[in-house]
Amino acid sequence: MILHAFAQQNQNGISKTGDKITVYTTAENTELRLTETDELEFTEAKQPLENEISVFVDVNKTYQTFIGIGGAITDASAEVFAKLSKSKQQELLKAYYDKSTGIGYSLLRTTIHSSDFSSESYTYVKEGDLSLKTFNINHDRQYRIPLIKQALKTAGGGVCIYVSPWSPPAFMKSNGNMLKGGTLLPEYYQSWANYYSKFIKAYEKEGIPIWGLTIQNEPMAIQRWESCVYTAESERDFLKNFLGPTMEKEGLADKKIIVWDHNRDLIGHRSNVIFSDPEASKYAWGIGFHWYENWSGGNQMFENIRNIYESYPSKKLLFTEGCIEKFDAQKYQFWPNGERYGISMINDFNNGTVGWTDWNILLDQNGGPNHVGNFCFAPVHADINSGELIYTPSYYYIGHFSKFIRPEARRVGTAVSRSVLLSTSFINSDGKIVTVVMNQSGKEITYNLFVASEKTVVVIPAHGIQTLVY
Structure with missing residues (x-):
């Protein structure tokens, strides 16, 4: 009004x-x-x-x-946070989540078991447990869950939290390995769909409300870390026949399901295949994307986002991950890193995006921890040796949006x-x-x-x- x-x-x-x-x-x-x-x-x-x-x-x-701007609380972020002094922990929480003294983050992504930004690969079940009887999230109770709870408290609530897996457990995959791609074996589709449900319910039992989920982080990337490949058709069919119905059956139909969760380059094909199928599309709230399509030497493909905004107006567009790759401590204050955020955020919003999620909120002085050496930048780094926090230009560029544009803005x-x-x-x-x-x-x-x-x-x-x- x-x-x-x-x-x-x-x-x-x-x-x-x-x-x-x-x-x-x-x-x-x-x-x-x-x-x-x-x-x-x-x-x-x-x-x-x-x-x-x-x-x-x-x-x-x-x-x-608009639904919000924020970043990911990964195992890496939580492990580094735990090594800080209490005063520095409070400084970081306020810097990100306080609406008045900080930049007011209102969106939060976290992982379903391990990603590359974990100190090791792990799952929530024993290997081979098809029925998921051994499922528990004890691993996350040491570092990640406490940090998420403190972030929510500092923000005063109102944070949209969504979750993403990097790979199913090894026994569910064609290559028998959480790393290096592979595909989800058809005989495990239902068990894997149940896994999302168990994770969401376990986190909500901890007092962490889950707003949504993505089906798979970067489903077309064969990485040396946790990864799993889905063609557009296999993601469509998993959503239509297993994940969507399972979320409904488990009383989780209100959770927003986000497809793709990869770069802007192939996003048009993925949206066409999934959204043109009414039975799959009815379960999809929208489509998520990253900014790494310039790995090929080209420019960021903002026009692909505009195309989806115009072609599928009932579907939402969410930026789910971006970071500055290839950590180099000499470039903490490298200004183009901040400008990359500004360019992406303005273009993404002007092309219809409803929310924007940075990758790790915090990393150490080596750009990790990362169990496969994929060290990257975060907006804030902690030098564990000195105990100091290092704010990069990216933090301030993000803050020019997140501090002032609030959820429900148009x-x-x-x-x-x-x-x-x-x-x-x-x-x-x-x-x-x-x-x-x-x-x-x-x-x-x-x-x-x-x-x-x-x-x-x-x-x-x-x-x-x-x-x-x-």
Whole structure:
């Protein structure tokens, strides 16, 4: 109702002249890190000129409803967290999950048993236990579950948690190994579907509410770590004949099932195969994706996300994983790493994405632990030797969205007049509008922000990102 009333005010020509705009800025080669840098006012606007740079926001054009931004609590993150002092633990929890002093994460992914970002491979059953009688989550009670509970407490609730497996147990697979791909053997389809149900119920018994699940992390990747291959047809049939019906039978029909959970490159084929089958599609809330398609040397394929948004408007788009690969401690403050987040988030949101999930929230000074040496960056690292936390540019770039755009916000129309700027806008349920502007250039830029018939003039530093709240 607030959104409707606000749109009507602007539509009826009620002026915003004199309204305040608070500007928060992060920029390279400055001390600015999510720093409040300006308080501006709207004034009456005239026709913008071609030699001016402008951002245009149209609150009467509304799009997808936002569910949140967050990161993954993996075994690695939880094990590193446990090695920190109590004061540093509290610092990290507030940095991510506190809405006022931190960046207000509201989305959380965790793994169903081990991933590469675990200290070892493990499952929740004894090898060969088809009936899952030995199922228990005792492994997770040492590190992961306590951290998730503290994150939820710090956030004050309201965090969407979803879960993802990297591989079924070895005995269920064609290669007899949790690592190096392989496929789920047909005779284990039902047992594996039951496994998701048992995991969700076990976590909820611990007081951790599960909002949704993805069927398989990266189902087309044969990795040296936990992995399992599903063709589009095999994922469709597993969802249609086993996982979907099992979730219904077990009283878990409200859990959101997300298909694909891999890169943007093959996402169109996967969506076509699954969503065009009514019996499979009815179980799928939406489709998840990662950003690693540039492994081939090409660019990020944002247009593929737009295609699904337009082709399957009833399905939701969720960014389920991204990180900066190939850890190098010399690049903690490498600015393009942060900009990669900004570019992806703005484009993904402008193409219809409802939520965005980073990978590990925390890793150590080696980019791990990782049991196969696949060391990566996180937005925050802990140097276990010194006990200090290291905040990278990625943390601040994510924060320009997560701190200000809140669950239930609606995206509104935004356009820029120069390609050096990227921008997206949302209106929160309290009526506040949030516009994020990113300057990809090495020069300071002065731009106009136009809303209806009013404007303000803003200066954004070189390689900077700003959030404007008004």
